[in-house]
Amino acid sequence: MKRAFVPPADTLIAFECAARHESFTRAAKELHLTQGAVSKQVRHLEDRLGVELFRRVRQRIILTDAGRLYLHDIRGALEDLTAATRQVMSYAGSQDVLNLAVLPTFGTRWLAPRLSRFMRIYPHAGLNISVRLQPFDFETEPFDGAIHHGDPVWAGAIADPLFPEDVIPVSSPVFRDRHGIEAPADLARVPRLQLATRPNAWKQWFDALEISAATAFQGVRFEQFVMISEAAIHHLGAALVPRFFVEDELASGRLVQLFDLPLTQSSAYHFVYPETRTLRPVVSAFRTWLIEEARAERTGEDPLLPG
Known part of the structure; x- marks a missing residue:
């Protein structure tokens, strides 16, 4: 990534906020800045890009065609940056973090009510749980494992049957x-x-x-x-x-x-994960716990909690 092509984040945030409100004044209120500071940041961004992003019409600002295109393209990048920052902040205070992809209803109705039992076994774990409806590539997604419904086939991963x-x-x-x-x-x-x-x-x-x-x-x-x-x-x-x-x-x-x-x-639920992930203690512990919970689901017995 060429540093010269990446504007400072504060100018991008000021532009996105001003474009969303179509007002430097309302953007300043949201960002806890002065109207002049927001206007100055947007002007610096325009100077850096060599493109006019807003037309100033009396007391109003109107996005130019270039500004509308730029807003569309950077909004997703800012949302991704915000999500990445929030996720890494969730690691604070946790010795180990488990990133899981789950099916939405399975996660809501079956997994979530049982997670307190896992946290009693592994109290220092951090959990990040996201929804994925389709198989993905573990090489390009930041997940340690996933809940999958269907045949026990997932490229690059092991599938342990649950029920x-x-x-x-x-x-x-x-x-x-x-x-x-x-x-x-x-x-x-x-x-x-x-x-x-x-x-x-x-x-x-x-x-x-x-x-x-x-x-x-x-x-x-x-x-x-x-x-x-x-x-x-x-x-x-x-x-x-x-x-x-x-x-x-x-x-x-x-x-x-x-x-x-x-x-x-004929299909079933599976816990899928790359074999290398089980070298992480939190992944191995979660796998063991999940398989035991699934056994209890099949048999109607209480799960046998380790320790």
């Missing part, structure tokens, strides 16, 4: 009663909720029960199970969801399991 997934048909009690759902075949005629990443789920469930359902692929589509669950709670349709994602909703009565006819998926 398979049983999906069950659920709805709100109001929806069940309103549509008179009494037999599995009744679900072929009522509104159903679909998961965009698993478009065949309802067809597979109907096929397993030898139920003819020409409309198996129809229904409102969502990207995540948590969205489907909320939609089902509010009577939008019947849903096929993993049992362990809706245990609280079933216990509270907000959802009901329509039939005890789960569809066992």
Whole structure:
């Protein structure tokens, strides 16, 4: 990176803030500077670039075409810099930091409620947990491991199986009663909720029960199970969801399991990681803990906590 082509960060921040507000005065208030200081920083940036970023029209500033293009390009860079700074600051006070990529609903409904048990085992660990929906390259992403659903295949990584997934048909009690759902075949005629990443789920469930359902692929589509669950709670349709994602909703009565006819998926959840990462004690400890928690999930027993 050529130093001559990288303007000082304070001038970029002043420009982005002024462009967002279209006002040096409001930018100055946000940045806790004087209006003159913001104007001066923007002028220095324009002089450095040799390009006019704003047109000054009486008491207003208006982005030029060049300014609008530059704002678009630097905004992402500033956001990345902010995120990187916040992440490295999270290392303060932690002897070891674990960076994980998880599936959103799995992270919310299964992993997060159990993490306090891991922290009791490894109290000095720092955790950074991000969402990733698709496999990525561990060489280019700053993760020590990831939760993956599907086949045990991930380029450049080992996949330890955790547990398979049983999906069950659920709805709100109001929806069940309103549509008179009494037999599995009744679900072929009522509104159903679909998961965009698993478009065949309802067809597979109907096929397993030898139920003819020409409309198996129809229904409102969502990207995540948590969205489907909320939609089902509010009577939008019947849903096929993993049992362990809706245990609280079933216990509270907000959802009901329509039939005890789960569809066992051929794919499973896995913990994936590059082999070299297990040389880090925190990664090895997390792997051991996660596999034990998964065993408890499969067997219904309490997890055996080390130590």
